[in-house]
Amino acid sequence: MSLLPYSLARPFLFAMDAETAHEHTLAMLARTQNTPLAWAYCQERVQDPVQLAGLNFPNRVGLAAGLDKNAHCIDGLAAMGFGFVEVGTVTPKGQPGNPKPRMFRLPEANALINRLGFNNEGLDAFLANVKLAKFRSESGKKSAGMPMLLGLNIGKNAVTPIENAADDYLICLDGVYPHADYVTVNISSPNTKNLRELQSDEALDALIGTLAKRRSELAQQHNKQVPVFIKIAPDLDSDQIAVIAATLKRHCVHEGTPSWGVIATNTTIARDAVQGMAHADETGGLSGAPVFEKSNEVIRQLRAAMGPNFPIIGVGGILSGDDAVAKIKAGADVVQIYTGLIYKGPALVKEAALAIRDLA
Numbered sequence: 001m002s003l004l005p006y007s008l009a010r011p012f013l014f015a016m017d018a019e020t021a022h023e024h025t026l027a028m029l030a031r032t033q034n035t036p037l038a039w040a041y042c043q044e045r046v047q048d049p050v051q052l053a054g055l056n057f058p059n060r061v062g063l064a065a066g067l068d069k070n071a072h073c074i075d076g077l078a079a080m081g082f083g084f085v086e087v088g089t090v091t092p093k094g095q096p097g098n099p100k101p102r103m104f105r106l107p108e109a110n111a112l113i114n115r116l117g118f119n120n121e122g123l124d125a126f127l128a129n130v131k132l133a134k135f136r137s138e139s140g141k142k143s144a145g146m147p148m149l150l151g152l153n154i155g156k157n158a159v160t161p162i163e164n165a166a167d168d169y170l171i172c173l174d175g176v177y178p179h180a181d182y183v184t185v186n187i188s189s190p191n192t193k194n195l196r197e198l199q200s201d202e203a204l205d206a207l208i209g210t211l212a213k214r215r216s217e218l219a220q221q222h223n224k225q226v227p228v229f230i231k232i233a234p235d236l237d238s239d240q241i242a243v244i245a246a247t248l249k250r251h252c253v254h255e256g257t258p259s260w261g262v263i264a265t266n267t268t269i270a271r272d273a274v275q276g277m278a279h280a281d282e283t284g285g286l287s288g289a290p291v292f293e294k295s296n297e298v299i300r301q302l303r304a305a306m307g308p309n310f311p312i313i314g315v316g317g318i319l320s321g322d323d324a325v326a327k328i329k330a331g332a333d334v335v336q337i338y339t340g341l342i343y344k345g346p347a348l349v350k351e352a353a354l355a356i357r358d359l360a
Helices: 006-014 018-032 036-040 074-078 123-132 135-142 161-181 195-199 201-222 238-252 289-306 321-330 338-345 349-358
Strands: 049-054 056-057 061-062 082-089 091-096 104-107 113-114 121-122 149-154 184-186 228-232 260-264 285-290 311-316 334-337
Touching: 018 036, 018 074, 018 104, 036 289, 056 113, 056 149, 061 349, 074 082, 074 135, 082 091, 082 121, 082 123, 082 311, 113 289, 121 123, 123 161, 135 334, 149 161, 161 184, 161 201, 161 228, 161 338, 195 201, 201 228, 201 238, 228 238, 238 260, 238 289, 260 289, 289 311, 289 321, 289 338, 311 321, 321 349, 334 349, 338 349
Parallel strands: 061 082, 061 334, 082 149, 149 184, 184 228, 228 260, 260 311, 311 334
Antiparallel strands: 049 056, 091 121, 104 113, 113 285
């Protein structure tokens, strides 16, 4: 049970600029994880197991990538009761990302805009941090039931030409494969130039084909099949979603348990829901409440196109238990939160997990 209500910490964090608060929070988690001080934010994990993509999720609420890009805080995040945590996006080489300021709160809309640009320490440092995490061995002591799952999110370096993007994804896939419960391929961030071009028909077909071939080799090498999820944007029309679904069907749907899936969705570049608000015109991806319905619509269309058994992780604008339930009703199997955690704190994890469990 958490000893420190988030309502006490939030005013201090929101008095800082968004990225400074982000950095302070991660530093605190890194220092206190696996110590008695973790009781300031830890809570019992809700048990609501579900099988998806060949994995056993202890509950259906996860953390989306982007919060812990360098995998420094896996154990601290695990203590918040998530069923799964996704860290990254990691790129082969470390990079600083875009110039600051590059993260902005829109409190009126329960939203954020970021243009971080895959700032991270690089694959080697990322993997070193992943290997230090104790959540699998410690899970039985701190939370009954099965251990939390870990997703590792991969991307391309900004300096890598888009025509060579597959090379970066392969480097990262090789590195993270032995350590991941699942791997996410991020082709939908709006903050890396031309990245979203990889969602087009020919580019996506080529990328998934390349990744599928390498994953088959890695599965034999490591004697395990690691599911791969493709993370897509909310700014897609019906025709584009249909093309993505058709491409996924060609490569990813086989008899038995699907070992591919989709994360829907990333942040949006649309601003219609926040017009007139401070920072609304900042370049970058908008997350939080304004993306809720956009992501739900993508999920609905994907579910209709892919059928009942294709794994879909729903993310975008979850700020309550009811929001989490709506995402499941739209067609998601499990959900992720990020901006909601910033606005509502760790209590949202338990609220969302209980709401989904009660839905069943």
